């Protein structure tokens with residue numbers, strides 16, 4: 001980028017960045033725009049290097065440790081502190097280092113963050129963001145890699161988002177921070193460093209709106225988070241087999257964009273849902289139920305789902321590689337749906 | 342010991358009278374079948390909020406529990422709103438959707454009432470954090486029982502509050518039982534107050550049935566929080582006269598101990614003391630009692646005449662509107 005001296009003080013235009021940088025920029029821009037935005041979590045301040053992946057690096061130096069606070073390893077206390085501050089108008093972004101650690105804070109999330117608006121008859125609300133990361137492929141084994149989005153999507157009062165690329169991560173974080181309700185923001189650890197087009201400053205991606213990543217005619221593939229990228233890879237394989245896939249990036253899991261999914265399936269007549277979370281009782285089950293109910297007469301094939309088997313995430317490399325749906329399997333399944341067995 | 346002035350002494354009485362009368366009426370109304378609800382009587386524990394809340398302002402924050410109607414009333418929840426809420430009516434604080442375990446009334450700082458043991462503390466910390474950032478000297482109170490001091494959230498919260506020097510007071514109302522389990526059978530420490538030591542926080546055990554001792558201890562803790570001196574753990578020794586939940590047969594409780602506690606009921610004792618020391622005449626105190634009795638009767642009738650919420654309330658307030 002060749003910018004002259006005249007541009008000093010202006011932000012150099014970023015062409016590409018990764019999710020770490022995108023989330024860092026979103027947090028920075030949000031804190032700059034609104035001094036009620038706070039950050040808390042384990043290691044988030046600069047003396048602790050802004051977290052294990054450096055997502056919050058630089059923020060405490062820039063905005064002060066009053067607003068960017070490293071916490072004890074106390075997940076209930078972290079989410080509780082976020083809830084309490086949010087009840088009186090602050091906008092905390094709490095980091096729960098890994099999604100498996102949300103289990104330790106379930107009471108705060110499910111019984112309190114999600115329910116206080118309802119139980120108070122709308123007198124209070126909990127505008128917090130809980131950032132967390134997860135995903136298989138990092139050799140972390142059974143307690144550091146799970147996708148638990150279905151639990152939270154099953155909780156009235158919670159919103160759940162899972163961006164698949166840096167630009168969406170930026171735009172959705174900005175929206176999540178301004179959302180009046182608790183938003184669980186799921187980041188994928190193994191794909192943190194994948195580059196993608198950078199969002200413009202101030203870019204917004206509304207919560208509850210899916211995105212058609214790729215238009216097609218024969219089968220709709222609905223996905224989100226990292227696996228969406230497997231779906232994109234599968235699309236090329238399918239094209240070789242003469243099958244045209246329309247790819248819907250759900251982006252928000254709760255509330256999910258039924259209209260966008262139904263519109264696409266109405267066009268293709270086929271629907272495959274792909275996620276990394278274990279398949280039984282997963283997000284795919286809910287989408288499949290709605291699609292078959294709404295479009296029963298129109299479907300050219302049963303709605304299919306792909307997800308991890310009902311197992312813990314294994315450590316051994318070949319097993320871990322076989323855990324989440326891969327492009328090959330996605331392509332094979334979708335082609336079969338179109339061409340028959 | 343910091344003794345409350347005469348005006349405050351009377352203010353404490355006023356609150357005790359309100360709480361005692363309200364509890365009596367609650368049990369009557371439930372017994373008569375006019376209201377169906379789980380009722381966790383606070384009778385016997387009135388001194389704690391009656392003193393503490395005289396030290397608080399409307400914009401100080403409170404997180405309390407299912408056994409917490411005494412805390413709320415003492416903090417200024419209006420009787421009609423309270424009764425309509427516990428009757429599940431639309432005129433209640435929460436349009437009837439919260440009920441007796443989830444009353445909320447932000448205009449008096451009553452921010453959260455939880456039915457989950459131990460969950461007031463993490464949220465009270467957050468309110469204290471917000472207050473600390475605001476810098477106006479507000480304080481945040483978490484009340485909870487003795488049993489709650491064995492929950493992880495208690496320990497996480499005390500540690501965080503101490504590290505962050507939060508303006509919060511942890512008010513443990515030790516009534517010697519958690520549900521049916523006696524204190525010693527569940528709690529390693531002889532005194533919950535001593536658990537403050539582990540978190541480098543002042544831990545104070547006080548006779549929660551002695552208005553002056555309770556007032557002095559609460560004042561020290563609230564003042565410390567207000568001036569930025571950090572959190573305090575207060576263990577207020579008390580007793581519940583009516584078991585865990587209304588209708589509880591009490592078989593697990595020591596009969597003699599319970600009798601002795603009821604004999605030592607702080608309310609008539611305090612009343613006699615005020616009269617003996619010429620703080621108020623019997624007639625003046627009678628007038629206070631009568632006024633509350635009438636207000637409570639009015640609130641009960643108001644509540645029972647208030648309509649139930651419309652069916653669409655079932656699915657409203659799940660999410661807010663986007664700005």
Ligand SMILES: Cc1ncc(C[n+]2csc(CCOP(=O)(O)OP(=O)(O)O)c2C)c(N)n1
Pocket residue numbers: 408456457458459485486487488489490516518519520585
């Ligand atoms: C997390 C959790 N576990 C169990 C219960 C069931 N429960 C309700 S009240 C109670 C006893 C709590 O005792 P204590 O903290 O001493 O308060 P008290 O009722 O005596 O005021 C129990 C076990 C609950 N509500 N929440």
Ligand SMILES: [Mg+2]
Pocket residue numbers: 486487488514515516517518519520
């Ligand atoms: Mg108890």
